[in-house]
Amino acid sequence: MARGRVIFLAERCKACGLCVEFCPKNILVFDDHTINVLGFHPVMLLQPDECTGCGICGLMCPDLVIQVERE
Amino acid sequence: MKTVFKKPESLTDAKFHYCPGCSHGIIHRLIAECLDELKIREQTIGICPVGCSVLAYEYFNCDMLEAAHGRAPAIATAMKRLLPDRYLFTYQGDGDLASIGMGEIVHASLRGEKITVIFVNNTLYGMTGGQMAPTTLLGQVTTTSPYGRSKDWEGYPAKMAELLAQNEGSAYICRTAVNDPPNVVKTKRAIKKALQTQARGLGFSMVEVLSTCPTNWGLSPVEAMKWVEENMIPYYPLGEFKVKEE
Amino acid sequence: MKKVLMKGNEALAEGALIAGCRGFFGYPITPSSEIAEYMARKLPKIGGAFIQAESELAAINMIYGGSSTGTRVMTASSGPGISLKQEGISFISEAELPCLIVNVSRGGPGLGGIQPSQADYFQATRGGGHGDYRIIVLAPSSSQEMMDLAILAFELADKYRTPVMIMAEGTLGNLMEPVIVREAVTEFLDKPWATTGCVGRKPNVINTLHLSQEELEGRNRHLTEKYKMISKNEKRAESFLLDDAEIVVVAFGLLARIIKKSVMEARKKGVKAGLIRPVTLWPFPDEHIQAVSRTARTILSVEINMGQMVEDIRLAAGGKIPVEFYGRIGFTPNPEEITRQLLFIAEREGLL
Numbered sequence: 001m002a003r004g005r006v007i008f009l010a011e012r013c014k015a016c017g018l019c020v021e022f023c024p025k026n027i028l029v030f031d032d033h034t035i036n037v038l039g040f041h042p043v044m045l046l047q048p049d050e051c052t053g054c055g056i057c058g059l060m061c062p063d064l065v066i067q068v069e070r071e
Numbered sequence: 072m073k074t075v076f077k078k079p080e081s082l083t084d085a086k087f088h089y090c091p092g093c094s095h096g097i098i099h100r101l102i103a104e105c106l107d108e109l110k111i112r113e114q115t116i117g118i119c120p121v122g123c124s125v126l127a128y129e130y131f132n133c134d135m136l137e138a139a140h141g142r143a144p145a146i147a148t149a150m151k152r153l154l155p156d157r158y159l160f161t162y163q164g165d166g167d168l169a170s171i172g173m174g175e176i177v178h179a180s181l182r183g184e185k186i187t188v189i190f191v192n193n194t195l196y197g198m199t200g201g202q203m204a205p206t207t208l209l210g211q212v213t214t215t216s217p218y219g220r221s222k223d224w225e226g227y228p229a230k231m232a233e234l235l236a237q238n239e240g241s242a243y244i245c246r247t248a249v250n251d252p253p254n255v256v257k258t259k260r261a262i263k264k265a266l267q268t269q270a271r272g273l274g275f276s277m278v279e280v281l282s283t284c285p286t287n288w289g290l291s292p293v294e295a296m297k298w299v300e301e302n303m304i305p306y307y308p309l310g311e312f313k314v315k316e317e
Numbered sequence: 318m319k320k321v322l323m324k325g326n327e328a329l330a331e332g333a334l335i336a337g338c339r340g341f342f343g344y345p346i347t348p349s350s351e352i353a354e355y356m357a358r359k360l361p362k363i364g365g366a367f368i369q370a371e372s373e374l375a376a377i378n379m380i381y382g383g384s385s386t387g388t389r390v391m392t393a394s395s396g397p398g399i400s401l402k403q404e405g406i407s408f409i410s411e412a413e414l415p416c417l418i419v420n421v422s423r424g425g426p427g428l429g430g431i432q433p434s435q436a437d438y439f440q441a442t443r444g445g446g447h448g449d450y451r452i453i454v455l456a457p458s459s460s461q462e463m464m465d466l467a468i469l470a471f472e473l474a475d476k477y478r479t480p481v482m483i484m485a486e487g488t489l490g491n492l493m494e495p496v497i498v499r500e501a502v503t504e505f506l507d508k509p510w511a512t513t514g515c516v517g518r519k520p521n522v523i524n525t526l527h528l529s530q531e532e533l534e535g536r537n538r539h540l541t542e543k544y545k546m547i548s549k550n551e552k553r554a555e556s557f558l559l560d561d562a563e564i565v566v567v568a569f570g571l572l573a574r575i576i577k578k579s580v581m582e583a584r585k586k587g588v589k590a591g592l593i594r595p596v597t598l599w600p601f602p603d604e605h606i607q608a609v610s611r612t613a614r615t616i617l618s619v620e621i622n623m624g625q626m627v628e629d630i631r632l633a634a635g636g637k638i639p640v641e642f643y644g645r646i647g648f649t650p651n652p653e654e655i656t657r658q659l660l661f662i663a664e665r666e667g668l669l
């Protein structure tokens with residue numbers, strides 16, 4: 001069971017990849033099937049169960065895309 | 072579930088106009104988090120520069136002014152003198168602060184103005200398309216140092232934190248970076264300490280933040296973060312350069 | 318009613334304090350420095366802020382900040398310093414921040430000289446910095462007016478949310494005269510736009526950047542409307558012996574006061590002379606000029622420069638009447654010199 005939950009404001013995502021790079025669990029990927037209003041493939045969580053809710057993705061995101069919750 | 076991370080109240084809902092991966096966004100958020108945590112949003116007045124962050128007045132959810140290029144410290148000085156119980160911060164790029172605004176920043180520090188300066192060093196002029204700044208590293212290629220900055224021609228890069236730390240009026244001077252999670256956390260701590268220095272009326276405070284400009288560096292955002300670590304930090308060492316306790 | 322002997326510069330500074338000015342930010346330059354020195358003595362004692370800035374650039378930006386807090390603030394300078402301030406004056410005009418800027422003028426171009434001068438007329442009346450804007454420009458002619466126009470300047474600045482400039486010759490700044498000291502101003506306009514911290518309200522923003530064409534054009538149209546309103550309401554000039562005047566001198570500042578003597582002297586010699594003294598240089602009192610263009614024979618603009626206001630007079634006269642120019646540099650011509658000029662014109666025109 002996941003200890004954390006991440007919520008994306010996908011329309012703000014600029015696909016910079018910083019959250020993908022710094023997530024310690026390596027569970028963030030670009031959603032190739034979606035294009036947001038800014039014209040980017042926004043980030044999505046590949047394996048929600050693995051998320052620890054560490055908050056690092058939110059910390060490194062320059063565009064306030066990510067909200068993180070933890071148990 | 073408890074929320075461990077979300078947009079601070081001291082930012083508006085407006086989307087940042089910055090390039091993908093530009094660190095301006097992280098630094099904005101850190102300032103806003105500090106205003107939230109210190110509960111001083113309504114007591115704070117921010118002054119944005121001319122540079123990529125010229126539109127910061129649309130992002131901070133407090134009273135804001137837009138300054139002429141380099142003049143934010145002069146504006147903040149007068150405001151703080153007339154509103155001594157308010158928090159004044161300026162947000163300035165390296166062209167803004169270390170080139171055209173060198174006079175204003177040095178004298179604000181010399182006078183010990185009780186303001187907080189957030190100085191975003193990305194080694195060049197982002198907004199105007201990547202020209203050389205006083206902070207451009209030796210050998211670094213920019214559109215106006217196309218053969219690389221040379222010490223003999225363009226001279227040496229400005230170390231603003233070290234320079235301002237020498238002034239008696241400076242109470243808190245720190246250099247941080249936002250190139251990885253631990254450094255982001257340290258940057259936030261420094262910004263908070265700078266604002267607390269202002270609250271205690273100890274004098275001038277500045278946090279120099281090593282930042283990225285992936286667009287004009289010609290690097291991906293992730294590569295840009297590595298470039299900060301490999302090229303900037305060796306020349307611009309991180310740490311506190313001045314901590315006045317009273 | 319208290320009458321006190323005061324230098325023009327002191328009367329102006331005291332007038333500003335009477336008007337509620339509580340912030341002075343400036344950089345020393347002759348012949349304006351006495352204003353700063355006066356404020357340095359007085360402001361700290363009444364809870365105001367005085368800062369000797371590191372440059373005029375910093376000083377004018379302190380005005381931008383100071384005015385943004387809703388406080389009445391001012392700066393004073395001269396020639397080269399006023400040139401440096403133009404960056405800020407443009408920003409302040411666009412941001413619609415009220416303030417007083419004093420130019421105790423000196424001669425130019427360049428470092429020029431510290432003698433009396435009116436050579437900054439163009440710079441003052443055309444805005445001075447970049448972009449489409451105007452500032453109100455007042456030209457006192459006595460120590461009393463240095464005080465009274467300082468008070469008026471703050472009132473107009475707040476009313477129209479605009480910088481107001483007082484332009485005076487250095488000689489006027491130094492002139493010691495009795496001055497009736499006015500009562501302290503006690504009524505002030507609210508400034509809900511001020512950036513004072515957003516306690517209990519939405520954040521205020523003071524800004525001069527307008528990236529979209531529509532927004533920028535809108536801003537310029539708004540400012541233009543304001544300038545039209547100021548032009549309509551605020552033109553001021555003193556008329557002296559105009560009723561039957563055939564030769565009308567136009568002059569401002571201390572110079573105009575001296576020319577009154579020339580006009581009276583010329584009348585003794587049979588020349589029907591008169592004087593218009595613009596008190597507002599912008600808005601320029603063109604209606605006064607238009608009125609005499611219908612009745613007089615010729616207009617003579619006398620200035621301490623090489624011919625600047627004369628262009629505004631010609632514009633106002635619209636070719637209905639010849640407009641001549643007489644100018645000197647570096648000193649105020651004495652009354653006899655101008656009387657001779659009036660007699661010369663009268664003789665040439667067959668008016669004697």
Ligand SMILES: Cc1ncc(C[n+]2csc(CCOP(=O)(O)OP(=O)(O)O)c2C)c(N)n1
Pocket residue numbers: 120121122123124140163164165166167168191193195196197198199204
């Ligand atoms: C007086 C003046 N000179 C030049 C400019 C043009 N200009 C705009 S931004 C800028 C440089 C900004 O660089 P920096 O302060 O490093 O900010 P960055 O964009 O890198 O964040 C310049 C030179 C200006 N707006 N005003």
Ligand code: SF4
Pocket residue numbers: 004006022023024025026027028045050051052053054055056057058068
């Ligand atoms: S909260 Fe931590 S583990 Fe979860 S996605 Fe973000 S960085 Fe990865």
Ligand code: SF4
Pocket residue numbers: 012013014015016017018019020042043060061062063064065066092
């Ligand atoms: S860091 Fe933010 S903007 Fe960048 S890819 Fe991740 S969610 Fe998108």
Ligand code: SF4
Pocket residue numbers: 088089090092093094095123193197198283284285286287
């Ligand atoms: S040009 Fe550089 S500094 Fe400016 S927004 Fe883009 S990445 Fe950021």
Ligand SMILES: [Mg+2]
Pocket residue numbers: 122164165166191192193194195196197204
């Ligand atoms: Mg820069």
